[in-house]
Amino acid sequence: MDCHDKSQIGKESGKSGDESFPRAALAGNPNVGKSVIFGLLTGKYVTVSNYPGTSVEVTRGTAKLPGGNMTLLDTPGVNSFTPMSEDERVTRDILLKERFDAIVQVGDAKNLKRVLMLTVQLAEMGNPFFLVLNMGDEAASRGITIDYEKLAGVFGVEVVPAIATQKKGIDRISKAIRNPMKSAFSLRYNEHIERGIASMEPLLPESGISKRSLALMLLAGDNSLVSWLNSEVGLDVVKKIELIRQEVDDHFSESLGYVISHERVRAVEGVVRQVMTTETVRKTSLAVRLGSWSMHPVWGLPILLAVLYAMFVVVGQFGAGTLVDFFEETIFGNYVNPWSEKIVKALIPIPILQELIVGEYGLITMAITYAIAIVLPITGAFFIFFGALEDSGYLPRLAIMMDKIFRVMGLNGKAVLPMILGLGCDTMATMTARILDTKKERIIVTLLLALGVPCSAQIGVILGMLAKVSLAGTLIWGGTVIGVMLLVGFLAAKVLPGGESDFLLEIPPLRVPKITNLLVKTLGRIEWYLKEAVPLFILGTFVLFVADKIKLLEVIERVTAPIVVSFMGLPAKAAESFLIGFLRRDYGAAGLFKLAEAGMMDGVQIVVSLITVTLFVPCIANFFMIAKERGVKMAIAMSAFIFPVAFLVGGLANGILRGFGVTL
Amino acid sequence: MSEIHIDEILEAVWTEMEEGRDAVEGVLDIAEVEEKHEALELVKKAGFLVETGGRLKLTPEGERRARLIIRRHRLAERLFSEVLQLETHHIESNACTFEHLLSPEVTESVCTFLSHPPTCPHGKPIPRGECCEKLKPHQKPLVMRLSDLAPGDYGRIVFITPKNHARLDRLGSMGIMPDSVIKLHQKRPSYVIEIGETTLAIDSEISNEIFVRKV
Numbered sequence: 082m083d084c085h086d087k088s089q090i091g092k093e094s095g096k097s098g099d100e101s102f103p104r105a106a107l108a109g110n111p112n113v114g115k116s117v118i119f120g121l122l123t124g125k126y127v128t129v130s131n132y133p134g135t136s137v138e139v140t141r142g143t144a145k146l147p148g149g150n151m152t153l154l155d156t157p158g159v160n161s162f163t164p165m166s167e168d169e170r171v172t173r174d175i176l177l178k179e180r181f182d183a184i185v186q187v188g189d190a191k192n193l194k195r196v197l198m199l200t201v202q203l204a205e206m207g208n209p210f211f212l213v214l215n216m217g218d219e220a221a222s223r224g225i226t227i228d229y230e231k232l233a234g235v236f237g238v239e240v241v242p243a244i245a246t247q248k249k250g251i252d253r254i255s256k257a258i259r260n261p262m263k264s265a266f267s268l269r270y271n272e273h274i275e276r277g278i279a280s281m282e283p284l285l286p287e288s289g290i291s292k293r294s295l296a297l298m299l300l301a302g303d304n305s306l307v308s309w310l311n312s313e314v315g316l317d318v319v320k321k322i323e324l325i326r327q328e329v330d331d332h333f334s335e336s337l338g339y340v341i342s343h344e345r346v347r348a349v350e351g352v353v354r355q356v357m358t359t360e361t362v363r364k365t366s367l368a369v370r371l372g373s374w375s376m377h378p379v380w381g382l383p384i385l386l387a388v389l390y391a392m393f394v395v396v397g398q399f400g401a402g403t404l405v406d407f408f409e410e411t412i413f414g415n416y417v418n419p420w421s422e423k424i425v426k427a428l429i430p431i432p433i434l435q436e437l438i439v440g441e442y443g444l445i446t447m448a449i450t451y452a453i454a455i456v457l458p459i460t461g462a463f464f465i466f467f468g469a470l471e472d473s474g475y476l477p478r479l480a481i482m483m484d485k486i487f488r489v490m491g492l493n494g495k496a497v498l499p500m501i502l503g504l505g506c507d508t509m510a511t512m513t514a515r516i517l518d519t520k521k522e523r524i525i526v527t528l529l530l531a532l533g534v535p536c537s538a539q540i541g542v543i544l545g546m547l548a549k550v551s552l553a554g555t556l557i558w559g560g561t562v563i564g565v566m567l568l569v570g571f572l573a574a575k576v577l578p579g580g581e582s583d584f585l586l587e588i589p590p591l592r593v594p595k596i597t598n599l600l601v602k603t604l605g606r607i608e609w610y611l612k613e614a615v616p617l618f619i620l621g622t623f624v625l626f627v628a629d630k631i632k633l634l635e636v637i638e639r640v641t642a643p644i645v646v647s648f649m650g651l652p653a654k655a656a657e658s659f660l661i662g663f664l665r666r667d668y669g670a671a672g673l674f675k676l677a678e679a680g681m682m683d684g685v686q687i688v689v690s691l692i693t694v695t696l697f698v699p700c701i702a703n704f705f706m707i708a709k710e711r712g713v714k715m716a717i718a719m720s721a722f723i724f725p726v727a728f729l730v731g732g733l734a735n736g737i738l739r740g741f742g743v744t745l
Numbered sequence: 746m747s748e749i750h751i752d753e754i755l756e757a758v759w760t761e762m763e764e765g766r767d768a769v770e771g772v773l774d775i776a777e778v779e780e781k782h783e784a785l786e787l788v789k790k791a792g793f794l795v796e797t798g799g800r801l802k803l804t805p806e807g808e809r810r811a812r813l814i815i816r817r818h819r820l821a822e823r824l825f826s827e828v829l830q831l832e833t834h835h836i837e838s839n840a841c842t843f844e845h846l847l848s849p850e851v852t853e854s855v856c857t858f859l860s861h862p863p864t865c866p867h868g869k870p871i872p873r874g875e876c877c878e879k880l881k882p883h884q885k886p887l888v889m890r891l892s893d894l895a896p897g898d899y900g901r902i903v904f905i906t907p908k909n910h911a912r913l914d915r916l917g918s919m920g921i922m923p924d925s926v927i928k929l930h931q932k933r934p935s936y937v938i939e940i941g942e943t944t945l946a947i948d949s950e951i952s953n954e955i956f957v958r959k960v
Contacts, residue, residue, distance in 0.1 A: 161918035165911065191942040195920055223942060302910070336910040342917040346925075376946075378933040481935045481946045494935060494946060583912055583951060585919070588937065588944040 102143065102152045104180070105258055108172060108203070109187035110195055111158025112589050114215040117245040118187055119155035122146070122255060126605055127155055129598055130471040132498065133587045137168040137515045139175055146255045151182075160195065162202045162294075163303045163338065167515040170305050173298075176206065177289050177309070183261035184210035185254065190220035190227060190242070193357050197349040198342070200236060204264035207291035211239040211257045218244050219590065224360035232356045237265035246595060268348050270341065274300060277329035284322055286313040300326055301338035372474070372591035376481040385482055388475065392466055393544060400462030401545025409454040421445045433630070442629055448622035451671040452615045459541025460610055460667075464603045467505050467537065471602075472594035476501055480586055489567055491574020492517075493584035496526050503534035505606075507699040510534070511706045521579030525570055527711055531698050532723050533566040538614065538667035539699070542674050543691050549677070550684045554745040557738070561692050565730055613702060618668055621661040628660075648732040650739060651690055652681050658694065665700040684745025685738045693731030698723050749845050750784040753777050755793060755811035756818065756844070758801055763869065767800045777841065813852075816872040818844035819865035820855050826866040827859070828906060828956075836866070860889050891955040892936070894929040900957025901926050907954050916955075919945060926960060 107115045111133030120126050123142030128135055140155045156175055157168040164170035176184070186203055188196030196214070203210050214220075214227065233240040239257045243250025269275065274297075281296040288295060298306060299322055310319050326337070333340050374380040422439045429435055439446050470476060476498060484494030496517060503510035507530045514523045514530075535543060547555040628634040637660065638645075638653040645656045654676060662669020673690050676682050682690065698704055698720050708716035738745075757776035761767060773781045788794045793807030803811060821843035825836040847855070853876040856862075861877045864870055888903050902923050907913040920940050921927065929952075930937040930944065936952040938945050 161914070163914070163918075165915050165918070189942075194941055195943065198918070198920070220942075225942075301914070336913060338910065338914040339917055342914065343922055346917070346920065346922050373930070376931065376934075376937060378931070381934070477946070481937060484935045484946070493948070583915065584935065584946065584948040585915060585951070586946045587919070588946055590944075 102150045103182040104152045104154070105144075105183040105185055105261075106154040106156060106175060106179075106181050107185045107187055108156050108176070109158060109199060110160055110189060110192070111587065113158065113187050113189040113196075114245045115158065115187045116140075116155055118185070118213065118215070118243075118251070118254065119153060121245065121248060121251050123153055126601055128602060128605070131474040131589050131592055131594075132471065132477050133158060133589065135471075137171070137513055139171060144255070144258075146258065148259055151258065154181075159199070161342070162199065162206075163298050163301045164305055166518050173305075174309075176208070177295075177306075180289050181208055183258050184208050185213060185258060185261075186210055187213045187215055190214040190217050191223055191225055193225075193227060194346075194349055194353050197352055198345055200264075201266065201268055201345050201349060202294065204236060204238075204266040205268070205291065205294040205297060206289075207263060207294065208289070209261035209263050211241065211261050212236070213241045213243050213250065213254055215243045215245050215250075217242050217249070218247070222362070222366070224362040226358045226360075228356045232352070235266065235352050235356070238262050246598075268345065270297075270344050273329050273332040274337070274341065274344075277325055280325050281322055284314065284318050286310070288313075297341060300329060301341050302326070302336065303338075368591045368593070372478065372588075375475060375591070376478040376588070381478070381482050385479065388470070392463075393548075395466045396459060396463045396541050397544035397548045400459040400541055401548065404458035404462060405455055405545060408458050409450070413450050413454040418446055418450065437623075437626055440626070442622055442626040444619055444622055447625075448615070448618040451622075451668060451675075452611075452618045455671050455674060456538045456542060456614070456667055457607070457610065459545060460538045461603070461607055463537040463541050464505070464606045465599065468599045468602045468606075469594045472592065472598060474589040474591045477586055477588045478591075481588070484584060486567075490529070490570025491525055491577075491581060492522055492570070493581065495582075495584055495586050496522060498586075499526050500530065500534055503530045503536065504540060505537050507531065507534055507536045508703045508706045511703060511710055514710065518582035519579050521574075521577045522582060524577060524711060524715070525573050527707055527715075528573060528719055528722075529566050529570055531703060531707060531719055532569060532696055532726070533562050534699075535562075535695050536667065536699055538610065538665075539670050539695070542667060542670040543695065546670075546674055546677050546687055546691060550687050551745050554684050554688045557734075557745070558688050558691050558695070561730065561734055562695050565696060565726070569726075614665060614667070614700075617664050617701065621664045621668055625657060625661060644728060644732070648735070649689055649693065649728070650735040651686050652676065654681065655686075655690055658690070659697075662694050662697050666694050666697040667700075669694045669697065685735070685743060688745060689731050689735045689738070692734050693727050696723065696727035696730055750778045751788050751791060751793065751810075752814050752845055754781075754784050754788045755803070755807060756814050758794065758803060758807075759811040759815050761801075762803070767802065769796060769799050769801055772801055812872045813849075813874075814844055816856075816874055817847045817852050819869065819871040820852060820859065820862070821847070822865045822867075823859055823862050823871070824855055857887050860887065860893075888956050888958055890953055891927070891929060891938070891957050892932070892949065892952040894957065894959065896929055896931050899926055899928045899960050901960050903956045903958050905955050908950075912951065912954075916951070919943065921945075921955070927955075927957070 107119055109115055112131065116127040116129045116136055119140065119142065120129065122144040125142040127140050136155060136157045138157065142153050144151045144153045154175065156172040159169040159172045162173050162176070164173045184203060186200060188199070200212060214229070220227070229240045229242055238261070241250050241253045241257055243254065245251070277300055278293055278296040281299065282292040285292045285295050307319060330337050375384045418439070425435050425438050436443060438444050441447070479501060480494035480497035483497045487493055487496055498516065499510045499513040502513050510530050511527050514526045517523050517526060547558060625634065628637065634657065638656050641656045642653055645651050645659070646653055655673065658669045658672030658676065661672055670691070673694060677687050704716055704720060707719060754772070754776050757772045760775065761771050773785065776784070778784045789796060793804055793810060795802050795804060818840050821840040822836055825831040825839055831839065853874060856874055856876050862871060891900060894900050902921065902925050904923055905913060905916065907916070920943065925940060928939040930939050936947045936949055938947060
């Protein structure tokens, strides 16, 4: 959930990279600490979490190092430079299409074998690089010792041990980045493959990586290269290359990609045996045991419930209760609003302008009050809680618990990650859908995020309102929203073409969240929220103000009355909340919050209105993100589907609840 | 009339007997030979079968031979369905060919390789062979699916039979390859395995495609 990176969507943030500086890129396996090191070298914060796939885009920054500045790139993690998903492709394409003076390979010291699989490929690419072995503390606690000197000797590049979260090794990295070396390590493959490489090399174009490396990727059957190659050398040469590939392929019963990585594994295992020793560590730490319990078929459930309950306490009771009371009643009720009213009335003699600022639909009395006094405290509480959850490594374990449920919707446990991230910010989560392998899954996740996953700002307001209704009301709301998502997901899975992908997800170790990272991350997200949401709140309020003045609001309320009042059984004024809910549904929810506070809705009405607004498209930004990631047509089609469904479900819920005479 | 005809008749008799039937018509219905009556006569003449009043009965020698044919057929089915993952119609036709070809030694090897499976894919019993009787209750099967390991067990990967190449490449990039040792951490709610210091959640489908030798 890299909410505050929103400004960089669509392009890599190019603003802080000066092209005249030497250039370096961070690359490595997922979840090994590339973003931490990037942050330490550039002073620029990139969201750091404890699950693979936190970074799905490239971030650029300037590292101020002894001896001059450098442009540094942080890339999404990969397990192979022959990409298997969109985010992996981003990294390979960067290495292919750009030139770097240095590549910094970051690896997890306790997973040396997987690190060196990439090292072998980097050596083949022929770029100057060096290796950082991060998380030395975790490796040591598992009884792993690595002979760094010997490893450096094998590959002919510098190997720097590091513990990035404690800033250990950073000095050496900032020196090593000046003197990277081309690796002397060269793996000789099976003779058929070598012959294939030799005949392919003359046909290949110049690029950021060596022809040998490019040939190996092509032999491995990397189709993502074809369109690039087509534009570089033309269709005829591409056909020749494919012929060579097929000729080599005929010599093996297994796929060439597999044969190549098998040879790499064998070579890497030889190196690992030379440089790494493992002592058996007998005691299992509490974190390891807790990590096991949290994905246990039986114990996992009480842990999940405990996490949900903790969220309810932190966000619903503390955030929406204590904090909102304090901000709304004390700060805004007693000070900000009365004072600004006095000041405005004293300074501005024109009544209509007074009303614009402090009236019923006033910028301060409505927009700022909603944004700062109601939504911000709740969202802030959520950001802290959610950040802790992200950094603990619990989220991938949740994916294990929910895999079966997600299969109903044509997805698997891997899709749990973007969906849960949607609880933070649906817009960013829409982008994270890239970690999924098939287009079908990305579409389903995007649709479900837009349809039913309430984002932090909204979930807070909703929990705050539901806490005052009843547990039954909360369950009806949750059950309805989840039911609609399951149904829509199920149908979408049936209707959409395309297959399901494999569930294969790396589970990071459980870690104690670092307070500093938690604070920086939360502050970054709050800043994002203020920048992103407040202007829309102000715009929405202004629209309401104008609509009210020209009596349009009355018309809208009259026109929508058959739906809002008759079908959904809500007060006519709820139409206002739905109207601003089109901009941001948390803003709509905040309007409903006020209605409920004013005692204008009973329990059933609150639940019905919340169901409806939860099923709205999250916000304008989310709409644009869908358009960017999935195309404008898709964004419009999804919206055209979602809004009617929201009102339909709300109306049905009303009919059923009233029909059975339920009171909440 | 060849040996194959004898085999086919005996196979049909065995199959009918399993269902509790012994009528001549039933056997002739399912026997996959031409000139069924001549074939039946031949089998009777060879001393594998006796007919009394339209009902058939295997002689001890006939039963021994039928048992081996059925065993070869059903082991072949299992091999094709699980290891090679052939489609159903291929399984049947190929198993019918294989049952006549497999030598006793190869049959034993296949049976051991499949860890002496008790039933064929259709759930019918596979007659036990000599190799199965040698198998003591404690003896480890040679190769088993990852999904047949008990949680907490370690297995060395012997081979992987993925549905597609992409899956194999992906597994390979995570270090899941023949010769790697993996630990099965749990089976529910999802399969979780450990390889080195990496913990991975995987599809149950994938765990069916990874064959390991328990270590």
